[in-house]
Amino acid sequence: MSKVIGILAGSLRKESFSKKVGKTLLDFAPDGFEFKLIDLSDIPLYNQDFDDHNEVPEAITKFRTEIANVDGVIFVTPEYNRSVPAVLKNAIDVGSRPYGKSVWDKKPAAIFSNSPGNLSAFGANHHLRQSLVFLNMPTMQQPEVYIAHVNDLFDEEGNMKEGGTKDFIKKAVESYIVWFNKNAE
Structure with a gap:
């Protein structure tokens, strides 16, 4: 049976670079x-x-079930105001509740942050790491994946262009698989 890795893109925008990176993965x-x-x-x-009164919306139940059924997670995130986008933080919070029933526990993780600028969403990457420590998600340390100038990496159909960044991302995924195999329970 295959191991399933969930890919969460921290942006809702139709032409989201994080979604495009996730699709590339x-x-x-x-x-x-x-x-x-x-x-x-x-x-x-x-x-x-929702949880206190047993009125959990179907979308939350569906999401919790999806995360419970994956073996690991790769977070692909942009940066909003030097932090994690609200949609991604909300997903983390939804999956971590009710207290003591987190669907994130012990799932090996990786963070691939991206930005059209030079800083490559460094702040979001590190804020996300703080949450993952609390969630007990062993998170890949190396290579650190910061994707700068992400807006220049895709063709008109949304496919990542061949080149050094695509090669680096492929190697980062290979490193994550090694990390996953060492840390999966």
């Missing part, structure tokens, strides 16, 4: 692995009343 799944894009667009903002 699908092609790099090695034998024995399935990479799966997980949509965040329908998840409502987390409200503890």
